[in-house]
Amino acid sequence: MPEISFSEPALPTSGALVLLIGEGETPAGIWRAADEATGGTIGRALSVAEFTGKKGQSVTVLAPGAGLARVVAVGLGNEADRTRLVVEEAGGTAVSLLAREPVVVMAADLLAPALAAAAAHGALLRSYRFDRYRTQEKEDERPRLAQLSVLTSDAAGARASYAPMQALAEGAFLTRDLVSEPANVLNPAEFAERCRPLARLGLTIEVFGRTEMHALGFGALLGVAQGSLNEPRMVVMQWQGAPPARASEKPLAFIGKGVTFDTGGISIKPAAGMEDMKWDMAGAGTVAGLMSTLAARKASVNAVGLIGLVENMPSGSAQRPGDVVKTASGQTVEVINTDAEGRLVLADVLWYCQNRFDPRFMIDLATLTGAIIVSLGHEQAGLFSNDDALAEKLIKAGLETGERVWRMPLGESYDKQLKSDIADMKNVTARPGSSITAAQFIQRFVNGKPWAHLDIAGMAWAAKESPLAPKGATSFGVRLLDRLVAENYES
Numbered sequence: 353m354p355e356i357s358f359s360e361p362a363l364p365t366s367g368a369l370v371l372l373i374g375e376g377e378t379p380a381g382i383w384r385a386a387d388e389a390t391g392g393t394i395g396r397a398l399s400v401a402e403f404t405g406k407k408g409q410s411v412t413v414l415a416p417g418a419g420l421a422r423v424v425a426v427g428l429g430n431e432a433d434r435t436r437l438v439v440e441e442a443g444g445t446a447v448s449l450l451a452r453e454p455v456v457v458m459a460a461d462l463l464a465p466a467l468a469a470a471a472a473h474g475a476l477l478r479s480y481r482f483d484r485y486r487t488q489e490k491e492d493e494r495p496r497l498a499q500l501s502v503l504t505s506d507a508a509g510a511r512a513s514y515a516p517m518q519a520l521a522e523g524a525f526l527t528r529d530l531v532s533e534p535a536n537v538l539n540p541a542e543f544a545e546r547c548r549p550l551a552r553l554g555l556t557i558e559v560f561g562r563t564e565m566h567a568l569g570f571g572a573l574l575g576v577a578q579g580s581l582n583e584p585r586m587v588v589m590q591w592q593g594a595p596p597a598r599a600s601e602k603p604l605a606f607i608g609k610g611v612t613f614d615t616g617g618i619s620i621k622p623a624a625g626m627e628d629m630k631w632d633m634a635g636a637g638t639v640a641g642l643m644s645t646l647a648a649r650k651a652s653v654n655a656v657g658l659i660g661l662v663e664n665m666p667s668g669s670a671q672r673p674g675d676v677v678k679t680a681s682g683q684t685v686e687v688i689n690t691d692a693e694g695r696l697v698l699a700d701v702l703w704y705c706q707n708r709f710d711p712r713f714m715i716d717l718a719t720l721t722g723a724i725i726v727s728l729g730h731e732q733a734g735l736f737s738n739d740d741a742l743a744e745k746l747i748k749a750g751l752e753t754g755e756r757v758w759r760m761p762l763g764e765s766y767d768k769q770l771k772s773d774i775a776d777m778k779n780v781t782a783r784p785g786s787s788i789t790a791a792q793f794i795q796r797f798v799n800g801k802p803w804a805h806l807d808i809a810g811m812a813w814a815a816k817e818s819p820l821a822p823k824g825a826t827s828f829g830v831r832l833l834d835r836l837v838a839e840n841y842e843s
């Protein structure tokens with residue numbers, strides 16, 4: 353992880369310089385100083401490249417003079433639309449163009465200190481890399497960015513704005529690490545072990561094994577787990593951050609699907625692309641990263657994170673299509689398709705969560721259905737909720753963070769498709785609307801509590817890089833839910 357610092361504006365005399373430039377702006381501050389020191393080279397290069405400062409535009413100028421190895425200009429667009437997200441993305445774009453430079457100076461001297469912090473945050477997020485299994489990589493193939501110094505007229509102010517963003521980036525990196533790990537390494541027990549050290553941040557961590565979950569009546573989760581040699585786990589993470597006057601406040605609850613590998617079970621998936629199912633634990637990974645963030649930035653709120661960890665395997669002990677399981681709620685389920693396992697895991701964990709914590713709301717995250725990718729592509733997560741106010745808050749936080757969610761319907765006519773001839777419900781319906789009927793299934797286990805379900809199957813993993821993440825694990829949901837909490841529940 354590159355080291356990030358903030359300092360008063362001074363033109364660097366070596367390394368790389370990043371200029372964040374708004375649309376139609378004229379040279380000022382460090383930009384102007386750099387242009388003058390290089391005898392106008394930067395200005396000429398920007399004009400040849402027809403750089404106008406439009407959002408997303410970028411130009412690299414190699415060896416412009418004045419000792420600089422390169423100057424990268426990144427467009428910030430119109431000042432009126434200059435949100436934190438726009439600046440974060442500009443910071444991220446700059447880093448994607450500068451991976452070969454060990455020392456980078458980013459001129460944010462024309463921006464407010466909070467936006468200078470945002471530029472650093474975006475840069476850090478984009479610098480993530482999961483390379484622990486690359487043993488043969490040559491030095492000249494590896495990114496070199498080691499130090500990023502951000503120039504701002506108010507370094508103390510920028511540092512103060514940046515502190516919670518650093519906590520957030522570390523939380524997102526925890527999520528990305530968990531989601532990137534292959535399933536032979538990250539089985540349920542290993543996932544739980546990686547949650548334990550979060551206790552150092554002040555989180556209370558409890559780990560439940562098969563025996564404890566059996567005692568709690570988790571027949572649905574244990575049915576999914578029974579085909580695997582890797583024992584299931586449930587991790588409960590608690591953060592008590594509410595100030596004394598609100599100390600006894602009910603917690604916000606976040607619940608994650610943590611299928612460390614989803615073969616489909618006896619209803620086995622086709623071979624092509626099955627390797628993607630190592631990230632079928634992304635909902636749980638997001639909850640872990642979020643809880644880490646809330647604790648690390650000492651969020652003034654009470655929150656709990658619960659994750660159900662199982663591996664869905666076919667074997668002589670695996671559950672069969674047609675099996676009937678009893679959930680912790682007492683409701684029974686006919687398992688028509690063993691590949692619809694996420695909802696079975698969530699059923700028990702959600703029921704346990706509302707029963708134990710009586711939370712203000714429950715938000716679950718799950719790579720639940722392929723159908724949500726058909727509906728929304730890789731642009732937005734599916735949002736399902738029984739609470740309009742909560743849904744509105746999530747949509748707003750999504751627009752602000754760029755982790756967007758699109759509300760999908762729920763209703764009686766979908767719910768009744770879950771009717772079973774032998775049990776209280778079955779775990780799948782016909783294909784039409786199957787993201788919705790999956791959400792209906794989950795809703796049967798929230799006991800009427802305010803609840804939102806985020807189907808993140810299309811968002812947890814990216815085949816292409818984006819301004820704030822390289823390709824691979826995106827940590828979708830960490831920034832979204834951190835913002836939801838910060839804006840609505842901390843005072």
Ligand code: BES
Nearest residue numbers: 632689691692719720721722723780809
């Ligand atoms: N983990 C999958 C959903 C998924 C698919 C996530 C593709 C990410 C990418 C889930 O457990 C699953 O298998 N869902 C089935 C449900 C079906 C059997 C009703 C699906 O979507 O096909």
Ligand code: MN
Nearest residue numbers: 614691692693
């Ligand atoms: Mn499945």
Ligand code: ZN
Nearest residue numbers: 611614632694
């Ligand atoms: Zn799954």
